[in-house]
Amino acid sequence: MTxxxxxxxxxxxxxxxxxALTARAYAQKCELLGKRVALRGLIEFSNxxxxxxxxxxxxxxxxxxxxxxxxxxxIVAAASWSADRGYGSVVxxxxxxxxxxxxxxxxxxxxxxxxxxxxxxxxxxxxxxxSEETFRLWRNAGAHRYLLRIESxxxxxxARIHPCDHSWQARRDCLRMLxxxxxxxxxxxxxxxxxxxxxxxxxxxxxxxxxxVDMIGMGPFIEDPxxxxxxxxxxxxxxxxxxxxxxxxxxxxxxxxxxxxxxxNIAAATALQAIDPDGREKGVLAGANVIMPNVTPRAYCxxxxxxxxKPCVHEHAEACRGCLESRLKAIGEEIAxxxxxxxLHFGKGKA
Ligand code: SAM
Ligand code: SF4
Numbered sequence: 029m030t031x032x033x034x035x036x037x038x039x040x041x042x043x044x045x046x047x048a049l050t051a052r053a054y055a056q057k058c059e060l061l062g063k064r065v066a067l068r069g070l071i072e073f074s075n076x077x078x079x080x081x082x083x084x085x086x087x088x089x090x091x092x093x094x095x096x097x098x099x100x101x102x103i104v105a106a107a108s109w110s111a112d113r114g115y116g117s118v119v120x121x122x123x124x125x126x127x128x129x130x131x132x133x134x135x136x137x138x139x140x141x142x143x144x145x146x147x148x149x150x151x152x153x154x155x156x157x158x159s160e161e162t163f164r165l166w167r168n169a170g171a172h173r174y175l176l177r178i179e180s181x182x183x184x185x186x187a188r189i190h191p192c193d194h195s196w197q198a199r200r201d202c203l204r205m206l207x208x209x210x211x212x213x214x215x216x217x218x219x220x221x222x223x224x225x226x227x228x229x230x231x232x233x234x235x236x237x238x239x240x241v242d243m244i245g246m247g248p249f250i251e252d253p254x255x256x257x258x259x260x261x262x263x264x265x266x267x268x269x270x271x272x273x274x275x276x277x278x279x280x281x282x283x284x285x286x287x288x289x290x291x292x293n294i295a296a297a298t299a300l301q302a303i304d305p306d307g308r309e310k311g312v313l314a315g316a317n318v319i320m321p322n323v324t325p326r327a328y329c330x331x332x333x334x335x336x337x338k339p340c341v342h343e344h345a346e347a348c349r350g351c352l353e354s355r356l357k358a359i360g361e362e363i364a365x366x367x368x369x370x371x372l373h374f375g376k377g378k379a
Contacts, residue, residue, distance in 0.1 A: 063362060083218070083221075098324075115321075175216075181235035286314075
């Protein structure tokens with residue numbers, strides 16, 4: 029992007045009135061993608077993780093987390109539940125586990141789902157950084173999309189929110205590897221990290237454009253008490269006000285991405301709903317076109333807690349489905365039932 033375009037981005041992120049900005053972005057979304065939202069059934073199949081990201085509630089050193097991994101049959105059943113109810117796509121997500129045993133486990137699960145539904149059901153993975161061999165194994169098993177947030181495009185900010193053995197370059201290289209292997213690639217950032225500037229956020233959008241990714245997921249950073257980034261000194265009122273600021277800033281980021289990158293898929297992240305019960309709908313009205321309802325069995329859902337106030341942990345996935353449908357209807361949006369909902373951007377290459 030040119031210097032002028034980056035200045036324009038900074039204006040969108042900081043100065044244009046929020047309502048006017050989101051209205052423009054929503055009009056862009058409707059023009060390009062219609063008044064339709066694609067759903068992905070999110071299966072959080074394991075909370076084991078080798079990493080220790082300073083912000084994440086399921087980080088390795090959080091001893092209060094009850095660790096679990098769903099069985100192959102349970103994961104396939106959750107994917108089938110989603111497919112049978114018209115979700116055109118599922119996302120398998122977990123902590124980062126580098127073992128060969130885990131690579132083979134995931135490959136078996138993906139093959140079983142793919143054999144059952146073929147190309148009628150999209151299979152997206154979000155399992156952290158892995159070796160090229162593992163990414164290839166999963167691709168050959170039938171996975172076709174991969175989500176790996178860069179968390180921040182600023183390597184210095186990244187270094188401040190991770191232990192020193194976590195590498196920004198390694199993460200960026202994984203994104204490039206995934207693209208070479210033919211995955212539809214998604215990335216994203218957390219919004220409202222301590223020390224993050226508007227310039228960092230503008231550069232995040234430049235990063236998305238430079239890496240030519242097809243899907244973007246951005247959510248507000250929410251402090252979790254089980255992590256080093258939790259600030260116990262904040263009183264409730266200050267914490268609530270800070271969350272609201274991050275929420276609005278995330279809507280600004282969604283709108284700015286829709287207006288600049290246009291035909292990418294943008295997810296309205298669950299973290300928006302953790303701050304505001306209407307968070308996902310507000311994300312759609314700011315330009316997002318994807319929602320990932322949680323279809324993880326409720327016995328596991330609460331143990332996959334990245335931050336406090338995780339939505340829908342007590343409701344059955346069936347109830348969530350009905351609730352989401354009526355909520356979207358109320359804002360004049362319909363659900364794009366069936367169909368994988370691949371991003372329009374995919375395969376076009378960089379302009
Ligand atoms: N382990 C994989 C990885 O890191 O890519 C996938 C699962 S990880 C839990 C998914 C995303 O959750 C991360 O990329 C991060 O952006 C987000 N996340 C973790 N902790 C968070 C927090 N406290 N607030 C907001 N988002 C958070
Ligand atoms: Fe593990 Fe992902 Fe959480 Fe980092 S963000 S601790 S890699 S689950």
